[in-house]
């Protein structure tokens with residue numbers, strides 16, 4: 502913006518040049534401001550995150566950046582008219598937590614970070630929203646400013662990494678590390694609450710022979726089917742993992758011995774009727790099971806060792822049976 506020279510003769514020369522200087526200064530500042538505004542608009546239109554400003558007193562969204570339409574799949578105008586539109590795509594189970602998080606920002610000035618699910622184009626997407634209490638605006642009222650990002654891809658990657666870190670690749674049950682962590686957690690919980698807990702160790706019988714006669718692929722299939730059988734027979738929340746080559750373990754959470762024996766028996770029965778296909782015909786499998794119970798002052802190592810000893814006792818007793826260690 503260029504301001505023209507003022508030729509008014511009545512103006513004294515000094516005042517004239519001061520006014521000119523003032524105007525051109527004004528003009529430079531204005532140009533700078535317009536330029537900054539353009540940059541800011543370009544930035545806001547380019548960044549994939551949604552920046553938003555909420556006025557808690559008026560309960561209105563004062564501003565949302567253009568990415569809102571892309572990220573939330575909703576028109577900008579609607580949310581500026583009524584902030585509830587924002588929640589219309591949020592997963593019903595996540596709305597309360599999201600509202601509570603914004604409320605905490607308003608009431609305590611706490612910076613909040615909330616992850617929630619939205620439904621966009623019939624698909625679930627994950628959003629991470631951070632909100633901050635901003636400096637007062639012109640009227641002296643506090644505003645909440647936030648930045649929301651679509652983190653769906655990160656979330657999927659995180660889930661995949663977690664799965665790889667906790668799951669046994671062959672059988673899809675817990676891997677040894679994860680099982681031991683879960684077992685330790687359940688042991689502590691049982692001790693703190695005085696609840697009964699069982700520990701079960703299972704080893705496939707004559708597995709080397711199965712591998713030798715039918716090949717490793719059939720052996721792998723035996724392990725997969727056995728794991729599937731374990732998932733089916735054991736209760737949902739009971740940790741169950743592959744702790745060695747053909748060795749599995751389970752924690753029977755809040756389970757008195759009588760019930761634990763029934764579960765172990767059901768498992769042994771279910772395994773003994775499993776048939777695994779091979780070129781030479783169906784392969785029958787059996788397993789030896791060791792069982793023991795949590796004692797006061799037990800450590801996971803001790804519990805594991807007693808169940809292992811009981812399992813080896815079952816092997817010595819002729820296999821395909823359950824031995825309990827007290």
Ligand SMILES: Nc1nc2c(ncn2[C@@H]2O[C@H](COP(=O)(O)OP(=O)(O)OP(=O)(O)O)[C@@H](O)[C@H]2O)c(=O)[nH]1
Pocket residue numbers: 671704705706707708709710712716717718719720721724745746747816
């Ligand atoms: N197919 C397959 N075999 C495995 C895997 N991990 C370990 N094994 C095999 O499991 C077999 C275990 O053999 P052993 O320890 O002698 O036990 P076993 O033949 O079951 O004998 P008992 O325990 O006395 O019944 C070995 O041949 C290992 O190579 C695996 O992931 N896949």
